Amino acid sequence: MRRSRIKAFLVASTKSFFKDKGSVFWVIAWPIILVLMSAYVFIPPSAGSPMTMKLGIVNHDASRSPFNGSSLISVLSNVKYNGTRLFEIKVYKAEEDMLADLDKGKLDAGIIIPSGFGRNLTLGTALLKAYVGGKSIYSIQVNRGILESFLCGFAREIGLRKANIALNYISGAPSNWTHPSQFNATFKEFVYRFMVGLVEPINTTLVEKAPKALTERPRILGWYVLGAVGMMMLYSGFSLGATAIVEEKEKGRLERILSTPSTPADLLAGKMLSGLLILLLSSIVIILSGLAVQAEVRWNPLRPADLLVLLHFLLLGVMTISMGFLLSLVSKTTKGAGNLAVGLGLLLSFTAGIWFPKEWMPGALRMLADVFPPTWSLDAIRDIVVYRVGIGDVALLTVESLAATLILFLLGVEAYRRVIRRYVEA
C-alpha cells in the first residue's frame, strides 16, 4: 500500500523532472560543461607538471678553465624538478636581442655570463648578471625564486668541489695546532669539515606538501570531476528540497494529493527518493564524462573502502535535500525557492571546498569549508576514488558525515512539516 504510494511520487516526480529542459540542463549539461572546461581550459594538458622557465643566455666567457660559461649552460639545460626540466634555454649572441625578448614576454629570465667567468670561478668570485621578468608581480617573484635558488645551489656545489681540491694542498697540522677537545677528528678532517661548513653552513631538508588537489593531472581532473558532482548535488539537492512542497502547491496538486489516502510522510519519502535517484543518475553521467577526459576516478565494488563511496553519495544527497527543505521555510514561491537554492548552492560550491580546493580559501572561508558537512562526504569520496585511501583513513570523516546527515535530516523533516502545515491543515 505505502509502497505503491511512494512509487507514485518516485515515478511522477522523476519523470516530470527529466521532461523539463531547464532541470536537465542544470543537472546534466552544466556539470558536463564544467568537466570539459576543466579538462581543456582550467587544467590544460600541461597542468600537473611543474613550470619550465624560459631562460635566455648570453655567453661572453671563453675561459679554458675546467668549468666555464658553456659548462654552466649545459648544467642549466639538464636540471630537473620533479622530473620536468626546470629551464628551457635559448642562447643569444647579443645582449640587446635577449633583453628585447624579455621585454616582449618571450623569456621569463635572462643571464649574462661575462668574460672571465670561468677563470674567476676557479680563483676568486665569478660575476653573473641576471634579469628576471614575468607576467605579474607574483610570477616575477616565483621566477626570481627559482633562478636564485638554482644559482645558490650551483654556487654551493662549486664551493664543495673547491673545498675538495683545497684538501690536496694540506699536508699536516701546523705545530701550533691543538686538538680541539670537543671534536674527535684529525687535522685534515677538521679543516675539511670547517671548509664544508663555510660553503654550506645549513643544509635544509625540504618536504613539499601540496594540497591533494594539486598533484598529477589525472588526479587533478578526478578531483574536479567530483567537484562538478558536488556542485550539482548542492544546487540540485537544495533546489529539489526547497521546491518539493511549494511546487506541488503552486501546480494545484498538494491538496488533491493529500485528499487521497497518501500522507505527508509518503510525499516526503517519495520526494526524497526521487531526489536521490535524480542526483545519483546525474552523478553517474558526470563521472562517466570525467572518465572520458581521462580523469582519475576509480571504483571497484570488491574493495571495501569503495563501498563506502555509495554511502557517502547517499549521505550527500540526503544532506543537500534536507538543507533544501530548510530553505523552503523562507521561500514562498517555486521560482523564489529555485533561485535561492541555485544561488546558495553555487556560492557554497565556490567557497566551501566543493569546486575550489579549500586550501585556496582565506581564513574565515577556510573555516566554513571545514565545518560544511557536504564537503566532508565529498572529501571522503575524493579520498577513496581519486587517492585510493583505505577505510581507516576515512573512518572518522564517515562517522562525522553520518552524524551530520542525521541531524540535517531531522531538521529537514521538521521544516517540511512546518511548510506543509502552512498550506493544509490535514
Added chain:
Amino acid sequence: MLLEARDLWKSFGGRPALRGVELSIKDKGIVSLLGPNGAGKSTFMKIAAGILRPERGSILVMGRDPRDPEARSLIAYCPQEPGLFDELNSWDNLMFYARLYSLPEQKAREKARILLEELGILDHASKPVGKLSGGMRKKLGLAIAMLAEPPLYLLDEPTTGMDPGSRRDVWRILREIKADGGAVLLATHYMDEADELSDTVYIMDKGRIVASGKPEKLKERYGPPSVVEIMFRRVPSQSSVEDALRGLEHTWSEGKLRVSVERPEKVVPRLVEQLYSLGADIGSVRIVKPTLEDVFLKLTGRRLETSEEK
C-alpha cells in the same frame, strides 16, 4: 449517512468563509452546492476532503473524520484546478493517482483507457497534459477522481470554463456515476447545471446555506409562478422602461428582461403595449418557468451571475 456536516464554521484571517453550514448526503445521487464565487463552496469541499480543519462544528464522512486516511479512501476529491503534472501525459497522470489509491496497476490502466475514451481524451492521451485545452484538463481531472470508484465524489466546479460540448460530456458522466450507485457532491455556480443534475440542491451565499431541497420544490416555494422573458431589438431608455415596470419584480441579463409575474395572461398584453408606446422594439416575448436563478434572487436579493462578477 455518506456525509454529515453540522454547524461548520471556518474563517480565514478573521473573515468568516463558512458560517454554520449544515449539509447531509444520505444516499446515492447528486447533491449540488450552488452559490456565487466566494460563497464558501470550495472551503466546504476542502473540509469534507480532509484538507482543512473546521473551527467549529463537526463533519463526518461515512462516520469517520475526513482527515482520517481510512475516510480518504472512501472519497475522490477533484479540486477546481485539476492538479496535474503538466510535463507528463494523461496516462502518467492517471497512474500517479491510481498509485496513491493503491489500485492494482493493470486494472487501473484498463479503467483509465475506458475513462479516456468516454471523455474524448484518448486521442490526445500521450501528449503532455500542459498542451491540452483547459476543458480537456478538467475532464482528465474528473477521470482521475473516477479511477478509484469511491462511494462519494467531491467535485469542485467540474465544468467551469468548459465549452458546451465538454460540459455535456461531464453531465453524462455524472449521471452515469449516479446510475452506478455513486454519490456526488457537486459545487457549482451554474444554476442550470444544478437544476439539470441534482436530486438535492443546497444554495449557499456568504458562507451560509440559505435554502435546500429538490430543485422543483425550491422553485415552487421561492420562485414566482411564472417569468416573462422579453428580448429587445432596441431599448428606448432603461429608465423609462423601469417606470413601466414599477411594482413588478424584474432583472436584466444579457439584454433580456425577466419579469416575475403571478398571472402572465393578465400582465403581458398590458406590458407589451406600454413598452411599444415608449418606443421599444420587441424581438420576442416568452413565458417561462422559474429557475434556480429566480430562487436565488428571491432569497438574497441578488442575481447569481452578477454576484459572481464581484
